[in-house]
Structure formats: C-alpha cells, structure tokens
Amino acid sequence: MHELPLVFFTVLAQGTVGLFLVLACLLMVNSDNSRQQLLNKMLMVVLVLLGISGAAAMTHLGQPLRAINVVFGLEHLSALSVEIMSTSLFGGAVLTYVAMTHFGILPKLQKLVLAGAMGLGVLLLLAIANVYTLATVPAWNSGWTVFQFVMTAFVVGIPAAALMLRTQSVLLGAYQKNADRAMATLGFLVMGVVLVGYPLYLFWLGQVDLPANPLGLFEYHGSLMLARLALLFVGMGLWVISATRGSNTVVGLTAFSTIMVLMAELCGRIFFYDLHMFASGM
Incomplete structure (x- = not known):
C-alpha cells in the first residue's frame, strides 16, 4: 500500500515517545547516580528509533529534498508542518538532554530539559493525531x-x-x-x-x-x-x-x-x- 511508510512512521514515532516518557519518568524519580547514567544511555535508543521513523516518513515524499518547504507551512500552522517541526523539536530536546548528561553540562538544569522533552513528546503525539483528524x-x-x-x-x-x-x-x-x-x-x-x-x-x-x-x-x-x-x-x-x-x-x-x-x-x-x-x- 502507498501509505506503508506512514504506517511505520506513525507507529514507530508514537511508540518511541511512549518509550521515552516511561524512561523519563524513571529518571525523574531516581536519585542514584549510577542508575541515572545507565538510564541516560538507554535514551540513545530513543534517538535511533526516532531517526528510523523519520527516515520511513521521508520515503513517502515524492521529492525528499523539498522537505525543507515544511518551514513555510508554519506561517499558517499547517498540520503537517507542525507535525514535522514537533518531531524535530522533540528529537532535539532528547539529544540536548543526552549531551548535557554525557558531558556534565549544567547539572541543575538537566531535569528541566528532560521535563521540556517530555512536554514536546506529548505535543508530538497530538500533532500527529491532528494531521489525520480531517x-x-x-x-x-x-x-x-x-x-x-x-x-x-x-x-x-x-x-x-x-x-x-x-x-x-x-x-x-x-x-x-x-x-x-x-x-x-x-x-x-x-x-x-x-x-x-x-x-x-x-x-x-x-x-x-x-x-x-x-x-x-x-x-x-x-x-x-x-x-x-x-x-x-x-x-x-x-x-x-x-x-x-x-x-x-x-x-x-x-x-x-x-x-x-x-x-x-x-x-x-x-x-x-x-x-x-x-x-x-x-
């Protein structure tokens, strides 16, 4: 079927958000440093899965090189543009948190960044659903x-x-x-x-x-x-x-x-x- 790439994108992206939210909740309530380091490493899997889901979505585009045009759709809050930007922001927030914990950058702000990534994950779920509520x-x-x-x-x-x-x-x-x-x-x-x-x-x-x-x-x-x-x-x-x-x-x-x-x-x-x-x- 023509929509098969979107089938994989939506399921993998949503499942990845769910995986991240569970791991993030465990990180939020955990105070042991060694366990935190191990849980933080697991978030790398979230980034990999999100990348795979994004690649699946790109295969659905007739001309993938024109994907940058999505930015112009934000001017009138195109549902598709909001979805793609939400995916990018969520991935960027997770990557930022992983980098901060790996390099020990601003330890006091790490949980705040993690909470922001959780919020962007929920936004991504709603943004994907909004594309199809037609x-x-x-x-x-x-x-x-x-x-x-x-x-x-x-x-x-x-x-x-x-x-x-x-x-x-x-x-x-x-x-x-x-x-x-x-x-x-x-x-x-x-x-x-x-x-x-x-x-x-x-x-x-x-x-x-x-x-x-x-x-x-x-x-x-x-x-x-x-x-x-x-x-x-x-x-x-x-x-x-x-x-x-x-x-x-x-x-x-x-x-x-x-x-x-x-x-x-x-x-x-x-x-x-x-x-x-x-x-x-x-």
Missing part, C-alpha cells in the same frame, strides 16, 4: 483518532521500556525488578483501556454514515482487526503475567511481547489508513 474523512474525524494514536504510545512504549531494563537487570538489581512490576501494573491498566476502547471505536465506526461497511472494504479487514486484538492481548498478557509472577528478568519473553504488540499496532494502523478510501469526493 473533516473530509468522516472515519478519521473524531476523538477516536487521538485515542488510538495516544494508546499506541503506551501499548508499545511500556513493554519496550521493560525490555530495555530487563537487559540490564544484573546492573540494576532490585531496582529493575520493582520497576518491572510497576510497569506491568501500568501495562495491565493500559491493556484494559485499550481492550474496552477499541471495540467501542469499531462500534462508533459502524454508526458513521459511510458508503460501505469499513470492515468489508477489503477482504482482509475483518481478519486484520481480529489479529490486532489477539496480538495485543497475548503480547501484553504474557509480559504482565510474567512480571506479576516474579519472572522479572526474562529478556526473551519481553522481547517477544514487544514484537507482538508492535505488530498489533501496525495491523491497526493499516486498517486506519485504508479508511481514507471514504474521503469526500473519492
């Missing part, structure tokens, strides 16, 4: 678009953060186990919200005045949504159960769970982009 596409024009995009950040970001901490369980010791349990509790709550919200979203979608049943637009749509829910439930469920039962250092299981929830969100995003077929005038 009156010309009734299936997109609702708060459910924001709900799905924000939930992607937490669905992918929480188990991804747990995975990163589990790879360092030997160095982090009891701190990692306690953090893993806390993230599992948060993941359980998020899973509950998502498993209630997604069926409600599909119910709402069925009430929208559309030319055809969205689940029957393509033959694979029904299977795609079932796969999304199954992958999400199994992926999150395996990790949450392992964490709550004391298996807090098993890396392989958490990696498998993270991959499954990532695949779940990719399935959901493909379905979402297919709904642009219901745009007015098409």
Whole structure:
C-alpha cells in the first residue's frame, strides 16, 4: 500500500515517545547516580528509533529534498508542518538532554530539559493525531483518532521500556525488578483501556454514515482487526503475567511481547489508513 511508510512512521514515532516518557519518568524519580547514567544511555535508543521513523516518513515524499518547504507551512500552522517541526523539536530536546548528561553540562538544569522533552513528546503525539483528524474523512474525524494514536504510545512504549531494563537487570538489581512490576501494573491498566476502547471505536465506526461497511472494504479487514486484538492481548498478557509472577528478568519473553504488540499496532494502523478510501469526493 502507498501509505506503508506512514504506517511505520506513525507507529514507530508514537511508540518511541511512549518509550521515552516511561524512561523519563524513571529518571525523574531516581536519585542514584549510577542508575541515572545507565538510564541516560538507554535514551540513545530513543534517538535511533526516532531517526528510523523519520527516515520511513521521508520515503513517502515524492521529492525528499523539498522537505525543507515544511518551514513555510508554519506561517499558517499547517498540520503537517507542525507535525514535522514537533518531531524535530522533540528529537532535539532528547539529544540536548543526552549531551548535557554525557558531558556534565549544567547539572541543575538537566531535569528541566528532560521535563521540556517530555512536554514536546506529548505535543508530538497530538500533532500527529491532528494531521489525520480531517473533516473530509468522516472515519478519521473524531476523538477516536487521538485515542488510538495516544494508546499506541503506551501499548508499545511500556513493554519496550521493560525490555530495555530487563537487559540490564544484573546492573540494576532490585531496582529493575520493582520497576518491572510497576510497569506491568501500568501495562495491565493500559491493556484494559485499550481492550474496552477499541471495540467501542469499531462500534462508533459502524454508526458513521459511510458508503460501505469499513470492515468489508477489503477482504482482509475483518481478519486484520481480529489479529490486532489477539496480538495485543497475548503480547501484553504474557509480559504482565510474567512480571506479576516474579519472572522479572526474562529478556526473551519481553522481547517477544514487544514484537507482538508492535505488530498489533501496525495491523491497526493499516486498517486506519485504508479508511481514507471514504474521503469526500473519492
């Protein structure tokens, strides 16, 4: 599909923001210097993932060298321009924080920069959602678009953060186990919200005045949504159960769970982009 690069961009960018927010919260409440250094190094992964998502988005442009023209769109607050600038500002803020901690620059201001990066991360989530909340596409024009995009950040970001901490369980010791349990509790709550919200979203979608049943637009749509829910439930469920039962250092299981929830969100995003077929005038 033509929108496949955007599928990867939106899911990876949102998941990366979620990963960063979890790690940033751990940094905010942590006072141990050695743990802080280790958590700060993990933020390099955030920068790499954000770069990969940006590269995916660039492949969607017909002429990538004209991407700089996005700056001119800020004059009238173009949603696409705001999205791209939010991505750049978020990445710049994370990079600034990582550089400050690595070189020991202005230690008293580091937490302030970190808080600013967290705010820019939330802004990025909303900016991406705003691009697709279009009156010309009734299936997109609702708060459910924001709900799905924000939930992607937490669905992918929480188990991804747990995975990163589990790879360092030997160095982090009891701190990692306690953090893993806390993230599992948060993941359980998020899973509950998502498993209630997604069926409600599909119910709402069925009430929208559309030319055809969205689940029957393509033959694979029904299977795609079932796969999304199954992958999400199994992926999150395996990790949450392992964490709550004391298996807090098993890396392989958490990696498998993270991959499954990532695949779940990719399935959901493909379905979402297919709904642009219901745009007015098409």
